[in-house]
Amino acid sequence: MSSPPYTIIGTPFSTFTRSITLALHYKGLAFNQVRVTPHSDTAYENHPFGFLPTLVIPEIDGKTVNLKLRETQAIARYIDRVAPEPSLLISGGDAHALIEEQMWEFVSFAGAHGFPAVEKGVVKPRVAATDEGKLTDAQIRQNIQDGVAHLRKFLARAENAMAPEGYVFGEKLSWADFFLYPLLADLQAISEGEELSDRFQKWMKKMGELDAVKATAAGTLSVGARPP
Ligand SMILES: N[C@@H](CCC(=O)N[C@@H](CS)C(=O)NCC(=O)O)C(=O)O
Numbered sequence: 001m002s003s004p005p006y007t008i009i010g011t012p013f014s015t016f017t018r019s020i021t022l023a024l025h026y027k028g029l030a031f032n033q034v035r036v037t038p039h040s041d042t043a044y045e046n047h048p049f050g051f052l053p054t055l056v057i058p059e060i061d062g063k064t065v066n067l068k069l070r071e072t073q074a075i076a077r078y079i080d081r082v083a084p085e086p087s088l089l090i091s092g093g094d095a096h097a098l099i100e101e102q103m104w105e106f107v108s109f110a111g112a113h114g115f116p117a118v119e120k121g122v123v124k125p126r127v128a129a130t131d132e133g134k135l136t137d138a139q140i141r142q143n144i145q146d147g148v149a150h151l152r153k154f155l156a157r158a159e160n161a162m163a164p165e166g167y168v169f170g171e172k173l174s175w176a177d178f179f180l181y182p183l184l185a186d187l188q189a190i191s192e193g194e195e196l197s198d199r200f201q202k203w204m205k206k207m208g209e210l211d212a213v214k215a216t217a218a219g220t221l222s223v224g225a226r227p228p
Contacts, residue, residue: 006029006032007033011037019179022182025211037052055069055070073108090176091172094171106176110180110183114158117151118183121146123186125140127190137191162199165202166203
């Protein structure tokens, strides 16, 4: 008998949620998605702080548990354990990495520094101002100029931590790519996408060829959607 599918709580518009749905698709794990925004009633019913995503695990060892697992990196570790292949881990010796934990270091950079730099500092204020329709492009650019200056620093440092070509760790697709991609796909969709270097643009193109990326595009800013 096949196991019941997982449930992911989170709108496709949420970049952390997309990191997980990318991996669920990539690893061929069936899931349902409950498309809610952060701090909605459903978000709070599933997450103590109303954040996204939560993964609801229906069964463990054939026993119904409906366990709610929060925090994207904890969810990633669970997914790797139940579906180790195809692997999203690296090994020391992949591209510039000496030890496998450098992949988790990059993941943490993306979440802790990339999310505020890309989403909070630039994407959200740009989208809010554009949707409101009261300011000119020049006025919006002026309002977010500090955010863009900070974004440039993040992008330069992230690029510096990447292999010179291929995925973040060269030939090996990993969680590092799945954590960074949703942020830069949003960035690419707005005018400030012009900040993406040639290296990032090549990487975006390579990522865009993945079935998992195509399957998770609906409902994201990259295709012009809005929450949920
Ligand atoms: N540390 C959390 C961060 C998740 C996160 O920030 N999710 C965003 C949506 S993409 C959110 O729920 N934000 C709500 C807020 O900032 O108040 C994780 O890794 O899961």
